[in-house]
Amino acid sequence: MQATDLPFTRDLVLIGGGHTHALVLKRWGMSPLPGTRVTIVNPEATAPYSGMLPGHLAGHYKREALDIDLVKLARFAGARIITDRAVALDPLAHRISLASGTQIGFDTASIDVGVTSWMPDVIGFADHAVPAKPLGPFASRWRAFLDQDGPSDVAIIGGGVAGVEIAMACAHALRQRDRPAKVHLVEHSVALSTLPDRSVRRLRKAMRDQGVTLHENTKIQRVTEEGLETDSGMIPARFVCGAAGARPHPWLNDTGLSLKNGFIEIAQTLESSEKDVFATGDCAHMVASPRPKAGVYAVRQAPILFDNLRASLSGQRPSRQYHPQADYLKIISLGKKAALGDRYGITCSGPWVWRLKNRIDQTFMNKFRDLPALSAPEIPRDHAAGLDDLLKGKPLCGGCGAKVGQPALRAALAGPYGTDALPGDDAAVVEIGNTQTVLSTDHLREMVRDPIAMTKIAAHHALGDIWAMGATPHAATANLVIRQASSRIATRVLEEIMTAARDVMRDAGAEIVGGHSSQGAEMTIGFTLLGRCERKPITLAGARSGDRILLTKPIGSGLIMAAEMQGLAQGDWVAQALSRMTQSQRAASNILRHAHAMTDVTGFGLLGHLHNICINSQVNARLVLHAVPLMTGALDLAETGLRASLHDTNRMIMPELPKDALHDLLFDPQTAGGLLATVSADDAPEVLESLIDAGYEAADIGEITSAATQQRLQISVV
Secondary structure, three states, rough: OOHHHEOOOOOEEEOOOHHHHHHHHHHHHHHHOOOOOEEEEOOOOEEOHHHHHHHHHHOOOOHHEEEEEEEEEEEHHOOEEEOOOOEEEEOOOOOOEEOOEEEOOEEEEEOOOOOOOOOOEOOHHHHEEOOOOOOOHHHHHHHHHHHHOOOOOEEEOOOOOOHHHHHHHHHHHHHHOOOOOOOEOOOOOOOOOOOOOHEEEEEHHHHHHHHHEEOOOOOOEEEOOEEEEEEEEEOOOOEEEEEOEEEEEEEHHOOOEEEEEOOOEOOOOOOOOOOOOOHHHHHHOOOOOOOOOHHHHHHHHHHHHHHHHHHHOOOOOOOOOOOOOOOOOEEEEEEEEEEEEEEEEEEEEEEHHHHHHHHHHHHHHHHHOOOOOOOOOOOOOOOOHHHHHHHHHOOOOHHHHHHHOHHHHHHHOOOOOOOOOOOOOEEEEEEEEEEEEEEEEEEEEEEOOHHHOOOOOOOOHHHHHHHHHHOOEEOOOOOOEOEOOOHHHHHHHHHHHHHHHHHHHHOOOOEEEEEEEEOOOOOOEEEEEEEEOOOOOOOOOOOOOOEEEEEEOEEOHHHHHHHHHOOOOOOEEEEEEEEOOOOHHHHHHHHHOOOOEEEEEEOHHHHHHHHHHHHHEEEEEOHHHHOOOOOHHHHHHHHHOOHHHHHHHHHHHHHOOOOOOOHHHHHOOOOOOOEEEEEEOOOHHHHHHHHHHHOOOOEEEEEEEEEEHHHHHHHHHH
16 A cells, blocks of 8 residues: 555645745655645645746746646645635634635644735725735736736836846836836835845946836825826836735734734744744744745745654654754846846846856756656556556546446446437436426546545536536435545545535535445545426437537546646646536526537537437537637647547547547546537527626537438538
8 A cells, every 4th residue: 555545644734835835745745744634725726936037027937937836746745735815724723714715624734825015005006006926916917918008117116126126127028029118116215225235236227227217215105097106296107016025914913823023933943833833934934043035045944844744743843943044145137137146245247147046946946847757556467467458558537537438338228128228318307296306416536636626526517417407406415435534534524525515506506415425445526416397308309400509618627637647737727627617507507498408518528428419319410620619728738649548438439530639639528517508590699698798618619410310320520
């Protein structure tokens, strides 16, 4: 048994994806502590590296170059990632509250949430400016501004090192785009007051060379749509950035932890005032040896934090201490590919300093780009015939990628009963009293390590069968298998699952009325649903010649999640796929209530489910390949040759189609996929517009062409 297969007995929660936590996750993947369930909580699937931000703003690096992919890192570390923002921590109850309303428990926690440059005391800042930190939203806003036409004047609030770097980077980027603009740097006192005079002189000259106008001893009265109102007059600006100092996140004030000016006080072991709660990076204040906020300290705290977290989780006293260096090499970007270096009062500048900085930054980022490949279990030397063929090439996917293929299902359904060998509708229709009742059951094998996300996916997936028949969900039972764990961890997991399940079901109009749970080798989550039909159920057998074929969600989830299991999918792709899988089909089902035939696209892939409509309706169809919407990243992954584990079986229904990336995606098994419906050609434009207005990435992907029989069914892909 591998270490990652052992039961969980302790919960470690890393709050924030800062540099220290990223390095801890990398170390954890190399040397995990058996019995520990690791969770990383961060608002985004990626965490930008601050050292490369000025270079990105200036245009020297693409955005992806400075993003640490937390999804890949979490998969490598055997951790679950929750893309959410912490808003509270109760060290006594050992609970963390998230912005979504979710609560998660912990035995040991570490906080690495950085700081913010938000300026709540400046009138108009919230409406007309963007803080430099958090870095991710700021970088996105800047790139959007660069792509706009019109006035380009920029104002940076704060004349410290960060403000100076940002101002020169912005000036360089605008000049490279031939956009005439003025860049203003506004400081309420004297700029660069923490640096030696020699460095200050060089930086002031560099700003003049870049065309940055410095406003010192200038008080800002308000931020408006036109720029900054100051005590010295109006400074026109269409883009305003706040870079004046580092402020702690307000929610830390209510944690009960000892704080220094809002920052968490930590000992040399990186422990806070409360046992089992650690803090690191810019959000922390080192009591014994205070230092300015700088990434170099966060990076060097990582091995100390790693060892002390392991000690805490092992029931031992954390003992390793962090002793920060007295000074460090400060390298300040000058907009163009040049930089200034300062240490121990020695100052140097020029392109070679930028090259040195670039080498240091790339070396750091390579720690996360070059993760060791996730290895598949070794096949024993002596094994039954066919085992190597079954396991060769790809691991078994989770979600619908783990379903039994259509040929096996047909054979099983045919059995000795003499029934039709074809899979039928999404759910069974039973008349109870005078009410048409729809019954369905579905469950999913673990595809993400987070029980909360997995529950939401499984619930939406199960609801899809009810929505596809035009029914209204009424009641549900939960069928759960969770990984073996201690009683405390099992209780937390079940609380997370049931809270998420109730939220989804209640939003759909249903209540969970019972269920069953057990422990096993891996997590499996399923639901049995009862729905009611106020009108005739929509089945597979109603499509008519001339109907348009509508799809309510893009495809590609099977491939993206298969890639995620192997550490090959970009975090942003995974986050977007999860968001689409957990998008409710309630409104779409209502909009499509007059569809002639409908199903939800799941394990058999888009073509497999269209094939089922055509067979049951005895029609032919024409599918427009380039009209089919794809999830971000799906085509990129398909072009590498990667496929979900059920793909080859799905392809057996139409083996004659070309074997290329686009055609292969038509057979990709979907989890919680979109509704696939046929509607009259006259109604289709209005229905499609309504779906798009309701927030669906819906598309018209083809038409029902003519009547057919099962023996001469034809689906053409053009």
